[in-house]
Amino acid sequence: MGATIRGKIVDQKSKKPVKEAVITLTITGMTRLVDIAQVTDDFGAFLWKDLEPGEYDILIMAGGYTNRKISILLNTNEEQEVFIELF
Amino acid sequence: MKKNGIYEDQITDETTIIEEAFEGSGDTIESEEFDDTLGEETEESANDYLEVSSENSGSDQDFEDLETPFEGNESGTTEGSQTEEGTLEKVSGYDYSVLEEQESEEENEEHLLDAYYAEFGDPTAAMLMRSESGKKMMQEVVIGKDDRKQIKGTTQYPWRAICSLRIKAKDGTNWIGTGFLIGPRTVITAGHVVYMHKHGGWAKSIEVIPGRNGAKKPYGSCKTSHFHSVKGWTKSKKRSHDYGAIILPKNCKYGNKVGYFGYGNYGFFDLLGLKVNLSGYPGDKPAGTQWWHARKIKAVTSRTLVYNIDTAGGQSGSPVWRIKNGKRYAVGIHTNGYSLGNSATRITKPVFKNLKNWKNKYK
Numbered sequence: 001m002g003a004t005i006r007g008k009i010v011d012q013k014s015k016k017p018v019k020e021a022v023i024t025l026t027i028t029g030m031t032r033l034v035d036i037a038q039v040t041d042d043f044g045a046f047l048w049k050d051l052e053p054g055e056y057d058i059l060i061m062a063g064g065y066t067n068r069k070i071s072i073l074l075n076t077n078e079e080q081e082v083f084i085e086l087f
Numbered sequence: 088m089k090k091n092g093i094y095e096d097q098i099t100d101e102t103t104i105i106e107e108a109f110e111g112s113g114d115t116i117e118s119e120e121f122d123d124t125l126g127e128e129t130e131e132s133a134n135d136y137l138e139v140s141s142e143n144s145g146s147d148q149d150f151e152d153l154e155t156p157f158e159g160n161e162s163g164t165t166e167g168s169q170t171e172e173g174t175l176e177k178v179s180g181y182d183y184s185v186l187e188e189q190e191s192e193e194e195n196e197e198h199l200l201d202a203y204y205a206e207f208g209d210p211t212a213a214m215l216m217r218s219e220s221g222k223k224m225m226q227e228v229v230i231g232k233d234d235r236k237q238i239k240g241t242t243q244y245p246w247r248a249i250c251s252l253r254i255k256a257k258d259g260t261n262w263i264g265t266g267f268l269i270g271p272r273t274v275i276t277a278g279h280v281v282y283m284h285k286h287g288g289w290a291k292s293i294e295v296i297p298g299r300n301g302a303k304k305p306y307g308s309c310k311t312s313h314f315h316s317v318k319g320w321t322k323s324k325k326r327s328h329d330y331g332a333i334i335l336p337k338n339c340k341y342g343n344k345v346g347y348f349g350y351g352n353y354g355f356f357d358l359l360g361l362k363v364n365l366s367g368y369p370g371d372k373p374a375g376t377q378w379w380h381a382r383k384i385k386a387v388t389s390r391t392l393v394y395n396i397d398t399a400g401g402q403s404g405s406p407v408w409r410i411k412n413g414k415r416y417a418v419g420i421h422t423n424g425y426s427l428g429n430s431a432t433r434i435t436k437p438v439f440k441n442l443k444n445w446k447n448k449y450k
Contacts, residue, residue, distance in 0.1 A: 002285065013349050022263065024370040024400035032425040033280045034328070037370030037400035039253075039261040050285035060373055 002050035003074040005082060012087040018045025021062035021067060021086070027054045033065045055065070062086055105351040105416060107403035111333060135319025135328050136437040138444065141281070141289040142313055156414045159346030174362045174409040175381050176245070178236045185234070186362055186383060190285040196340045235378040235397050242305045244354035247298035247345040249406065250274055251368040251375055252333075257287020266295065266333055267352055267406040269416065270446035271342035274333040276404030277432070278320035281331040288321075289314055293333055297345050299368065299375045309339035315445055329422045330432045332445040340450075348406055350417040352439040355430045358387045358418060365396045365421055367405030385428055390435055393428035394421040400424075407431045 006024075009018045021040040027033050033054045038046045040062075053076045060068045065086035072080055175183070218317075238246045254262040262283075266276035274295055282289055296308040311333060317330025335341060353361075366379040386393035392407060398421060409420035419431030432438065 020374075022370040022374060022401070026399075026424065029426065032423045032430075033400075034277070034329075034422060035398050035400050035403040035424050035429070036277070036279060037263045039263055041259065041261060047258070047286075061371065061374070063374065 004071070004079040005046075005048045005051065005056075005058070005074070006079060007040075007046045007048075007058075007063070007082040007084060009040050009046070009084045009086060011065075012085040017042070018062050018065065018070060018086055019044060021046075021060050021065075023048070024059045024061075025051075026057045026059070027052070028057075030052060030073055058082070058084075059084065060084055098442035106347060112349040135317060135323060135325060136441065137318045138185075138315055138441050139318055139321050140313075140315045156349035156416070157342065157346045159247065159342070159344050161192060161242070161244075161247065161344055161346075173363075174411070176364050176366075176379065176410070178238070178379055178385060181236050183232065183381075183383070186381065189264055212382065228326075233397050235369075235380045237372070237380050238377040239300065241300040241377050244346045245348065245408075246366065246377060246379075247306070248342075248347050249298070249362050249366055249368075250341075251293040251296040251299035251377075252276065252280060252384055253296070254280060255291045255293070256283050257289065257291050260286055263368065263370055263401045264403045265401065265405040265421075267404070268297065268342045268345065268347035269417070269442060270347055270450065271340040272335040272337070272449040273342070273347075273351075273442075273446045274335065275406070275417070275420060275442060275445075276331055276333060277329045278316045278329040279422070280404050281314035281333060282316050282321050284324055295333060295335060295339075295341070296375075297341050298377075300377065301373060301375045303375075303399060306345060309335050309341070311335055311339075313442075317441060326423070327432065330420045330438060330441075332442070333444070334449050346418045348408060349416050350439065350442055351411075352434050352436050353418055355387050358384050358392060358433075360384065361409060361418070363392075363394065363396070363407050363409050363418060365394075365398065365402070365407050367398070367402035367421065369399035371399040387433070390433050392431045392433050393425075394430070398424055398429050403423075 009021045011018055019040055019042050023046050031054050040046050051074055051087045053074050055073050058070050068086055182377050202371040240283050241247055246270045251265045252264040252266050254264055264280040269275050291309050292312045294308050294310045296304050297306045313334040316331035319325045361384050363384055364381050366377055369378055372378055380396045382394045382396045384394050403422055405421040406414050407419040407421055408417045419433050421431045423430045
């Protein structure tokens with residue numbers, strides 16, 4: 001089944017969703033990760049399923065914003081929600 | 088099993104079979120040779136290579152013809168001329184001496200390769216690498232600096248035959264990946280780009296953008312919902328079968344204009360230590376820019392290639408290629424990032440045959 005990250009990315013000041021932000025994941029340790037990246041939709045949302053448990057770095061890049069990197073720990077079959085502000 | 092530095096179960100060197108890239112006037116056909124490493128497929132594993140399509144069309148298999156690399160009908164000089172070593176593109180600003188330094192690094196990494204191979208059948212070694220001491224060993228690995236180079240001349244061959252992909256999954260999520268042309272309408276990529284098991288299966292649509300350079304789309308783009316992969320990926324989700332094809336519409340024969348890559352099935356000894364190129368569209372760089380890197384192949388399994396070429400999310404489906412006699416041949420399809428080395432699906436004989444079929448069927 002795998003773990004899931006459900007996220008939303010907004011502008012820090014306006015709180016409006018940031019669409020077309022590119023999300024890349026990296027994982028530490030002995031886990032292989034497919035080299036694909038996700039792009040947020042019109043609501044600034046993204047959904048990443050089927051992840052192995054582990055410690056992930058999430059890099060968010062969007063035009064006009066400073067790059068942001070956050071780390072999260074995913075347990076087996078866990079679903080985590082992340083809310084990220086860009087400035 | 089390793090013996091005298093050689094992994095015995097991988098040994099069979101041998102001959103190669105080659106599909107050539109197309110460069111417009113370059114239509115030399117190489118002799119056809121086969122690596123029979125995988126000649127003893129079991130019925131079950133052979134079924135994994137059966138092609139499946141998003142359109143449920145029948146398979147019209149014809150593996151007899153050779154293919155030809157083609158640089159396309161676009162005018163312009165070829166920036167990517169060969170280096171002295173012969174197999175790599177010449178990209179300004181890249182320090183090719185690191186490829187030689189890599190050899191000493193690899194001696195230190197030998198134990199890590201053991202762990203990689205362990206994944207393919209040795210549970211004891213795999214357990215070791217998951218232990219505390221194994222993890223500590225992993226943390227001590229120095230990957231080195233990121234020396235990827237941006238390709239700015241993306242309207243030149245072979246860079247223009249590499250495509251930025253915008254993927255719309257069935258569940259509405261949006262993704263980015265990379266693909267490369269091997270024929271007029273056939274774009275090869277990773278299986279997980281065209282078929283995402285947990286995001287609805289076959290992608291809803293993919294926009295293909297050859298030679299993209301940031302916001303610039305020098306050849307426009309085409310959207311399609313016609314894909315192929317193999318049962319080993321769509322049904323069994325085997326990493327070793329992670330590859331597929333995007334079929335462009337009949338009115339979008341990009342390959343005739345921008346050219347396409349050849350591809351080849353090479354033996355173990357041809358591949359191990361071979362200096363290879365990888366170029367694609369990573370998500371950790373400015374949007375839509377193409378980045379290249381090169382390294383030696385440091386491990387070869389029966390169905391995968393492992394290398395320290397730097398990659399990031401978005402580069403799935405990138406070609407891993409060599410230059411031979413001035414022509415570009417893909418030897419693998421990049422799929423995974425991994426602390427033990429990034430990896431590609433190897434173009435084995437069955438993979439080669441499916442690529443050839445997908446190329447010949449859609450011209």
